[in-house]
Amino acid sequence: MKWAVLILAALVVLALVAMGVGLWRTARLADDIRARLDAVEPTTANPPAQVRDWARRMGATGAPARVILTQQAEIEMRPGAGFSPIPARQVIALSAPGFLWQARQPLLGPIPAAQVIDSYAAGQGLLAVRILGAIPVATATGPEIDRAEEMRYLAELPWAPDAALLNPALNWTVTETGFTVSLPSGASVDFELNDAGHMTTMRANGRPATGPDGGFELLDWEGHFSDFTRMDGRLIPKRGEVGYIRDGTYTPYWRGEVTSWQVE
Template structure:
């Protein structure tokens, strides 16, 4: 797609330069040259992955005025202008969506002012035995606590059990621990030249979700919903293995179940939820279970959600799950709706 846009911009730029060989006024010649330079500049910005719409849209405006003035000879230029305008508009929408998300990320990170500390074995003494073994096995003891984590995901998603094709997604997530919050943003392929942008936010004990087609047309926007608040809090709890020192935070309490499992309950700003963590004898995390809301409407009821760990690796000094399957346990059987792989992780 990026290559095609560059080619189209350059060809249209050359077409405007070629028009200068025709008899025309000085003012018209300046206009054709200006459009050619703007299209060429836009092509350079596409190549270096900058906001090319800032030159592309003015170029289309100048070009279309010229096309109208020289309609008999230049009317085919309207087709190229429409294609470039559409591509520029979609890129502008993506840029605007990202700018809004970046502001939310900065607000989230600035709100977390937790003090750093070194995790010691004494801090684990009050935890259930399987949780202690897990935190020791992953290498948390002896290192500083995690204030925030930035991770990158590559995922595959299905919306319905009967759906055959998986939708590919690329996502980033920022999470803080002293003040529990996360922001997850994703870009999913919808059609070869069309995408869906999504953003999930959990902050102040409340969750919200935005889904937009081509980062422009709203598909879903949910906030101020008690079921979304609770489901978002439980998602934070289920994702604890990516920021495991949060297991020591006062908003999480633990209850041992047996030798290889424990229940964590999180309460924050009057919202509460629980998740059950299952471990191997050696303390390796295997599964996480929580009863969450799959939907947010009035008819929605809690369903069991399972995160199954398929692979673990040491990233930034801690052993974390890097491949997981996320499933809903529906009455007709398990529905794995999201498979993800962590491609990058950095702690602060």
């Protein structure tokens, strides 16, 4: 019995050490991505006058380097699976396309049930999922992920209005209902403005999504923003949701509320 207890204790210690190493590697990965975002040189952009006016109305000054926000959100990992809480912290670059989204599903103290890193930096997209914050269960990279993350960066510009004044990679077109914004790669989304001039609806065609067989399929994509609130001098939508169009039906897979927002 004594040896069994000792062996069990040793296994527990080894498991904790392995988990600690995994958590350290996950943190190191996030730090490396953040370093690439921080390495972006300050720039300025010259958008159409209507876009510049929108950015100014939202409070943009064209001075900061990044947005840092936190979210209380829910996510449905696959259709019909049900929503699970997933608090998150995000950094959005303003002078070049880039972001780092870190989400943790709570479990016990500092140990998360799952940790997700979704990012785009220096032209590369990444989606990484770690069980218990340490055990890799999914790591996705490649052209499809690059395009998906580029489109995410564009779709979240309502949370980063200063990018309209700072990011020269953004190509804006004024439409009857709002704006189309694209990147040199071809990634593009459309925004509709409401009567108050707020970006409330995002639509895009052909975003890469994981299909039932685990491969990629191109789906139309839609998002909605609401509850515009003044935060750190900017008029930011506190609430948002996003989903895919499947068989002609819009189904959200993420919805959440911005709990803090600042520029630096």
